[in-house]
Amino acid sequence: MAVIAIIGAGNIGSQVARLAVKAGHQVVLANSRGGEGLEPLVDELGANARPAVTVADATERADVVVVAMPIHSYVALPADAFGGKIVIDTGNYYPGWNGNIAELDNESTTTAEILQRLLPGASVVKALNHVVAAELTSTGSPAGSEDRRALAMAGDDTDAKRVVQSLLDSFGFDVVDVGPLSEGWRFQRDLPAYAVRLDAAEMRDALAGAVRYRDLPRN
Numbered sequence: 001m002a003v004i005a006i007i008g009a010g011n012i013g014s015q016v017a018r019l020a021v022k023a024g025h026q027v028v029l030a031n032s033r034g035g036e037g038l039e040p041l042v043d044e045l046g047a048n049a050r051p052a053v054t055v056a057d058a059t060e061r062a063d064v065v066v067v068a069m070p071i072h073s074y075v076a077l078p079a080d081a082f083g084g085k086i087v088i089d090t091g092n093y094y095p096g097w098n099g100n101i102a103e104l105d106n107e108s109t110t111t112a113e114i115l116q117r118l119l120p121g122a123s124v125v126k127a128l129n130h131v132v133a134a135e136l137t138s139t140g141s142p143a144g145s146e147d148r149r150a151l152a153m154a155g156d157d158t159d160a161k162r163v164v165q166s167l168l169d170s171f172g173f174d175v176v177d178v179g180p181l182s183e184g185w186r187f188q189r190d191l192p193a194y195a196v197r198l199d200a201a202e203m204r205d206a207l208a209g210a211v212r213y214r215d216l217p218r219n
């Protein structure tokens with residue numbers, strides 16, 4: 001059993017929490033309001049979930065921290081609370097929501113590399129960003145199932161990726177490792193691996209066939 005801290009308890013964070021508890025892990029949830037408003041979700045999740053007052057309280061004993069909040073709020077995260085932690089970046093860049101971020105507009109970096117820069121003591125792995133939140137609890141299946149859904153993962157730390165792979169497997173998914181964080185763009189918004197149910201072979205094809213936004217044909 002692992003302790004999973006989830007920073008952000010909206011669409012994606014609440015779904016990851018449900019998966020984690022179902023898989024037998026303990027969950028600690030934080031939001032932007034000192035934990036206010038988390039009671040219904042914590043009640044639903046039961047004895048293996050608790051709210052945290054601060055992000056640091058949530059991360060303190062966590063084996064894995066899932067960052068499930070808008071990327072424009074990443075700057076508010078207390079870097080000291082993430083030292084030595086494995087951190088999953090679930091974020092996507094939607095300029096209409098996040099505002100324009102020049103280095104994402106020009107594709108010189110990715111959301112997860114920005115998070116890694118903000119949390120230098122952590123090992124950031126990009127994962128869980130390319131699944132519609134509602135599907136997280138409905139499309140997983142046991143290891144070895146035919147056509148098991150596969151999720152993509154990118155990261156620079158091999159040991160951290162091994163832990164994340166094991167976690168995602170416990171959630172009901174195969175995992176395809178795309179390589180370093182800089183390759184995380186391959187499963188970002190609107191590309192072939194995004195918001196589509198694929199098995200591992202299909203996922204590999206989708207990732208290999210991804211084209212950067214700037215190279216997409218314009219009509």
Ligand SMILES: NC(=O)c1ccc[n+]([C@@H]2O[C@H](COP(=O)([O-])OP(=O)(O)OC[C@H]3O[C@@H](n4cnc5c(N)ncnc54)[C@H](OP(=O)(O)O)[C@@H]3O)[C@@H](O)[C@H]2O)c1
Pocket residue numbers: 007008009010011012013030031032033055068069070071073076077090091092093128129130131132133134
């Ligand atoms: N929605 C999906 O289907 C989906 C799927 C995959 C990935 N994603 C990505 O996941 C991220 C979150 O999306 P979402 O749809 O889950 O958003 P959401 O429903 O709006 O939830 C955002 C959560 O982040 C929390 N938050 C915001 N700033 C925070 C801070 N400084 N410290 C702690 N918590 C903070 C919010 O807390 P409060 O409630 O207190 O404001 C809220 O719980 C986005 O980058 C999105 O692109 C979404």
